[in-house]
Amino acid sequence: MGSHSYMKVWILCLIALIGATHAQLELGFYSKSCPNAEKIISDYVNEHIHKVPSLAAALLRVHFHDCFVRGCDGSVLVTSTKNNQAEKEAPPNLTLRGFDFIEVLKSVLEAECPGVVSCADIVALTARDSIRAIGGPYWNVPTGRRDGLISNGALTLQFLPAPFHNLTTLIGRFRQVGLDIKDLVVLSGAHTIGIGHCSTIATRLYNFTGNGDADPSLDSTYVQNLKTTKCKSIADQTTLVEMDPGSRNSFDLGYYKQVLKRRGLFQSDSALLDSVATRNIINHELTSTDTFFRDFTLSMEKLGRIGVLTGTQGEIRKICSRIN
Numbered sequence: 001m002g003s004h005s006y007m008k009v010w011i012l013c014l015i016a017l018i019g020a021t022h023a024q025l026e027l028g029f030y031s032k033s034c035p036n037a038e039k040i041i042s043d044y045v046n047e048h049i050h051k052v053p054s055l056a057a058a059l060l061r062v063h064f065h066d067c068f069v070r071g072c073d074g075s076v077l078v079t080s081t082k083n084n085q086a087e088k089e090a091p092p093n094l095t096l097r098g099f100d101f102i103e104v105l106k107s108v109l110e111a112e113c114p115g116v117v118s119c120a121d122i123v124a125l126t127a128r129d130s131i132r133a134i135g136g137p138y139w140n141v142p143t144g145r146r147d148g149l150i151s152n153g154a155l156t157l158q159f160l161p162a163p164f165h166n167l168t169t170l171i172g173r174f175r176q177v178g179l180d181i182k183d184l185v186v187l188s189g190a191h192t193i194g195i196g197h198c199s200t201i202a203t204r205l206y207n208f209t210g211n212g213d214a215d216p217s218l219d220s221t222y223v224q225n226l227k228t229t230k231c232k233s234i235a236d237q238t239t240l241v242e243m244d245p246g247s248r249n250s251f252d253l254g255y256y257k258q259v260l261k262r263r264g265l266f267q268s269d270s271a272l273l274d275s276v277a278t279r280n281i282i283n284h285e286l287t288s289t290d291t292f293f294r295d296f297t298l299s300m301e302k303l304g305r306i307g308v309l310t311g312t313q314g315e316i317r318k319i320c321s322r323i324n
């Protein structure tokens, strides 16, 4: 081989290496490798979400919990093995729902294009499409995420915000993954849909400081109402409570109205009233549904880029619940 040819090979290797390490997410990443992928996902979502609209909340939450722990890499979908407690089995994730939905969709995509569409992208696209299906905002989901090779349950406690966190801790958890205060307030607006368990708010209602009292930052009429109609005892593990009563499947401004009335279900919701900056953002979102939708879209696009694996990193799982 002459020195010219050596040079050519060297340059090609360099380009391939740069491509692999600096690959980016791109809109329509599967347009050549699996042209129907995004349509299969949106058709499947549309078919099912209209029958079970409460799934939209579940799928959005799965995406959020995936992205906060090791980035949006599908690690939340992996099942534990004898030697590894996966994220899914860790306490913050025990109330996640929608895993079967994602797994069935993955099998449909595997039948269409084996080994091409990542579980991480399926999670991001189902979240977006299901929120659109219930009349919520639509955001761009550039694709090309690859699936992670690690799912470590312990990391959920280090990275996910908890319902009992105060504002400082919440801001810190968001900052850890590159999101700011505005993202915190705007993305918390997702609590306009979906449910929480009585067990999550039992202490808040029944024994906040250890004296059988309720959290004073929660509206006392609302406390009474919840105690008589929903969470009738501190031991209730199963009853569900809507986070935005009366419109749990409707993506609207209801959550912020609740929070301003001191009726945010979790301490993390009430905490958004604890600074001028976060209160101002709530009031800004309340100016119009368009404002909230536009801001939510921007923050979801940021969320969907957290710590993604691209190029030759990670893998494309065959089954979302199992590393290949």
Ligand code: HEM
Pocket: 054, 056, 057, 058, 060, 061, 064, 095, 096, 097, 161, 162, 163, 164, 165, 170, 184, 187, 188, 190, 191, 193, 194, 195, 196, 197, 198, 200, 266, 268
């Ligand atoms: C700010 C910190 C956050 C905390 C502490 C938090 C905590 C929680 C908790 C404890 C639940 C209910 C679990 C249960 O009892 O069943 C929940 C539900 C939910 N969360 Fe959050 N969350 C936060 C932010 C977010 C974000 C950023 C999103 C999405 C962008 C989100 C979307 C949801 C949805 C949609 C549900 C309802 C799930 C369902 O119906 O199954 N949350 N959240």
